[in-house]
Amino acid sequence: MLTRSIDFLLPGILLAVLPLQAQSVDGIWRSQGYGDVFEIRGTTVKSYEVTSTTCVPGFTAQRDPATIAGREATFTHDKSDVFFIRAGGKKDHKLLHNEGSASDVRLDRLPRLPAVCDHPTTNTPAGNFEVFTRTWAENYILFDQKRVDWPEVVRANQSKVRPETTPTELYDIFVGMIEPLHDRHTYIEASDLKRDFSTYRPGTDRIMKNNTKEFFSKTMPALAEITENAYLKTPMRKWCRDKVQYGHVNETTGYLRIVSFSHYSDTPGFAVGLTAIESALDEIFSDPNLKALVIDVRINFGGEDPYGLAIASRLATRPYVAYTKVARTDPVDRNKWSPGDPSEVRPSARPSFHGPVVELTGPLTISAGETFTQALMGRTPRVLRIGENTQGVFSDVLGRDLPNGWSFGLPNEVFRTAQGTTFDGSGIPPDIAVPVFSDDDVAARRDPGMAKALEILGQR
Numbered sequence: 001m002l003t004r005s006i007d008f009l010l011p012g013i014l015l016a017v018l019p020l021q022a023q024s025v026d027g028i029w030r031s032q033g034y035g036d037v038f039e040i041r042g043t044t045v046k047s048y049e050v051t052s053t054t055c056v057p058g059f060t061a062q063r064d065p066a067t068i069a070g071r072e073a074t075f076t077h078d079k080s081d082v083f084f085i086r087a088g089g090k091k092d093h094k095l096l097h098n099e100g101s102a103s104d105v106r107l108d109r110l111p112r113l114p115a116v117c118d119h120p121t122t123n124t125p126a127g128n129f130e131v132f133t134r135t136w137a138e139n140y141i142l143f144d145q146k147r148v149d150w151p152e153v154v155r156a157n158q159s160k161v162r163p164e165t166t167p168t169e170l171y172d173i174f175v176g177m178i179e180p181l182h183d184r185h186t187y188i189e190a191s192d193l194k195r196d197f198s199t200y201r202p203g204t205d206r207i208m209k210n211n212t213k214e215f216f217s218k219t220m221p222a223l224a225e226i227t228e229n230a231y232l233k234t235p236m237r238k239w240c241r242d243k244v245q246y247g248h249v250n251e252t253t254g255y256l257r258i259v260s261f262s263h264y265s266d267t268p269g270f271a272v273g274l275t276a277i278e279s280a281l282d283e284i285f286s287d288p289n290l291k292a293l294v295i296d297v298r299i300n301f302g303g304e305d306p307y308g309l310a311i312a313s314r315l316a317t318r319p320y321v322a323y324t325k326v327a328r329t330d331p332v333d334r335n336k337w338s339p340g341d342p343s344e345v346r347p348s349a350r351p352s353f354h355g356p357v358v359e360l361t362g363p364l365t366i367s368a369g370e371t372f373t374q375a376l377m378g379r380t381p382r383v384l385r386i387g388e389n390t391q392g393v394f395s396d397v398l399g400r401d402l403p404n405g406w407s408f409g410l411p412n413e414v415f416r417t418a419q420g421t422t423f424d425g426s427g428i429p430p431d432i433a434v435p436v437f438s439d440d441d442v443a444a445r446r447d448p449g450m451a452k453a454l455e456i457l458g459q460r
Helices: 125-139 150-158 167-181 212-231 270-284 305-315 368-375 439-444 448-457
Strands: 006-010 013-017 027-031 036-041 044-050 055-063 073-077 081-090 093-098 104-110 187-190 195-198 237-239 244-248 253-258 292-296 320-327 341-345 357-361 384-387 397-401 407-411 413-416
Touching (some): 027 093, 081 104, 125 150, 125 407, 167 195, 212 439, 237 270, 244 270, 305 341, 305 368, 357 448
Parallel strands (some): 253 292
Antiparallel strands (some): 006 013, 027 104, 036 044, 073 081, 093 104, 187 195
């Protein structure tokens, strides 16, 4: 256990005596990319969200007193969000890892807080505009692909921001600036206005009919029922708060539906969720009759990438790189990236399945649903994809705060295949294109994607 600091008054000197482990991380640390600065003092870390011209105080986290192997310090904020710091090769270089993320963030020691944090950005229309626009300029990854001239967008809107600009007017300006990007990993939330904004790649929200609440309460269960009634011979078993579901098409063909990679337990925390999914997979892949498998992520809104890697490991026959993650690191040059951080799929020693697998994907295969799909691409024997392109958002969302208390987010990372390919924007394409939940198919209560999967597997 780590101990609290003990202050000793010696003649003319105040010494803070800390355990060696605590001393090793105390100080100021700046991330490579991400725009984060951390001030660690004993049991507390304060974060700052920094650009070249702005500084906004972020969260404060408390240090876990327990000593955990491989970690120099562990911190918790918002009760369940955990990140830890470990050695990075040199005393002035560390690695920060957020539980639930597939990679590390590199940290460099600074002699002091950046000068821009001497006077944090003020809560004025101009101050909020500067934080918002500068954060996008220095971190967003898809301006070129989306053919958006961000400096011109900023210039066109800056004249609209005046001292008397109302919060509603400012919110509308921000939405107007990013709506044309049609990027699901972007958002703005203004709690005081009771307004929030997010979007999808054009046409990909057609299944939802622009009514998110009704989709989850009515449409989504109805779509699942079509597949189950037409194809499944056994009731669906469910785990992880019903996010992981399994049934049989026939005696030897299994059907695994994954509707999310998050909130797998009533108890918050990544580790608890990981235990839940591993336990579910033990039961699923202990099925003695399983000879072929259909995995359905056509409706999967994402979550935490390591859960997908855990599932991929149960299907792997050999080690391979699932993806390599990099982040933007230069505020001006959009082609400068952090060193690649590969995530590897390794065959699990726990109950597994190494036979033929077909995966169903679609436009509502989003975020961690897509990184899971990417994690299956290196598997042998090959996983065949059927359906439509995925949504096209892979990065963790870089969440930021404005001086006025609003929050917004954007992607600042890229997931590359072993061959260097990325799928941001367009999504991962299927090997065999089949409409996903078209109006005609839903009306006729048919599932052509499932039919094609079973045809490929020679099961129907």
